[in-house]
Amino acid sequence: MLPPVRHIIHADLDAFYAAVEQLDNPELRGLPVLVGGRPEGRGVVATASYEARRFGVHSAMPMATAVRQCPDGIIVRPRFDRYREMSGLVMDIFRDVTEVIQPVSLDEAYLDVTEAAANRSPIAIAIDIKERVSAETGLTVSVGLGSGKTVAKIASDLQKPDGLVVVPTGQEADFLAPLAVGKLVGVGPKSAARLHDEGVDTIGQLATMPEAWFARHFGKRGDSIRDRARGIDHDPVQTSREAKSISAETTFAEDLPGNSEDERAELRAIVERLSGRVARSLPGKGLVGRTVTVKLRLSDFTTFTRQTTLPSPTDDEAAIVATAWMLLERELAPDRAFRLLGVGVSGFTQKEGPDETPEPVVAQQRLIL
Incomplete structure (x- = not known):
């Protein structure tokens, strides 16, 4: 018997730390904001606003490099207490929709809205989440909606900022096929480079490889990588607060x-x-x-x-x-x-x-x- 259709949301706040800084200080809005340590102290970029990202700045980049690429960038020291406070407000909105939530970090979470979707369209639920986050916190959140965590996460990243991408049930493999293989969860930069050397550039090409090939390339992770590449993902949203x-x-x-x-x-x-x-x-x-x-x-x-x-x-x-x-x-x-x-x-x-x-x-x- 096939498992029931699930409706999974991946919600990802846009440029979260920088967005909070711009929210709290209107003078920063529309300007390139670099949240992180000072360049002379070997600081790194924790988050860059979208205005700064246009210059090629990204998270984990050395701040000295970021300043060279974006000389007009405004460096702001992180305020993690404030970020935790704002994250809590957003997570409370999520919990109004479903108790089946898996926070991944302060700015992103998976939500299983299958039960809530019995009475409402899952797309309507996703839109409502976006609207409430905007109205109640002043932040924007990008949302991916699909039958599993893999497609939901990839979808949430495709139309940032303030995106909403829906992957219809049954179209997971078609959705994934043209995307770069490095977008698949579990395929890091080194693995993607190796796959590229073998002529495997897209998730669709990866999905066509035989089972034994996955075992050789990914070992024990082979089966799960193969399933994800084919749009098959039954991994539950982990509501337990237990970790490792x-x-x-x-x-x-x-x-x-x-x-x-x-x-x-x-x-x-x-x-x-x-x-x-x-x-x-x-x-x-x-x-x-x-x-x-x-x-x-x-x-x-x-x-x-x-x-x-x-x-x-x-x-x-x-x-x-x-x-x-x-x-x-x-x-x-x-x-x-x-x-x-x-x-x-x-x-x-x-x-x-x-x-x-x-x-x-x-x-x-x-x-x-």
Whole structure:
């Protein structure tokens, strides 16, 4: 029996951080806005307004490069508390439509509106979402609507900003066929380059390749990539808040460098405190983890993570502290100061009993403040 037809929306706020800055400061409207760190501090672009994108500026670009390409760009430091506030307002609008929501980040989410579509056209639902977001927040959101998450996400990106693209049920493969293979979820830039070398440039060409070919090129992901290329996607919208790590983080009142012995000792103490919180939460859940991650935000708001995988799963506080400190110590430099530090553990298995074999689990991602 075929599964019932689903109606999935992917909603993606347009140039979110920059749009919030332009909303709050009318003097920035219509101007090229670059949200991120200063160019002299090795900052990067978090988001660029569409006025700046016309100059080829994009997210994750070094700010120095962005300024060269867009010399009239106005650099604005990120205000993440404000972005979280605005994101919450938008997510509340989504929840008025359906409880089946999977937030992906502050500015995008999947919505399963199948149940709501029993009484209303799914297109009408999508239009209503766009209108409410605009009226109630002043932001614009691009929406893709289809039978699965793959086509919905790709569709939401095709007519930005303020787009609405609908992929009718049964036309998923036709919709995907002419698109560049790199647009398919799971095909990154390196994979796309390899496929291009083999003459596979579009999703439609990818879909025609035999099953064994996918196994050779993508390994265990072969079957799922092949299905997505053919427009087949039954992946559910994950309403569970569970993810794959347990973490703790803190933001400092003042930026903290690690140049002197006292500063390094202070950073070490923070690592110990955060690692302890994470470690103490594991036994109660019966979990041990193999991967330790540190999250760092510099004084210019550049944010990145470093991680390593241990030889065996652990919930030992000392091991987590030692590993997290090793990762942080490698990032200390005379020109760096930190404004946020986080420690996380992932790669979980259930802790073994006397006669048990550990099995992989998916555990709740918890931000322990």
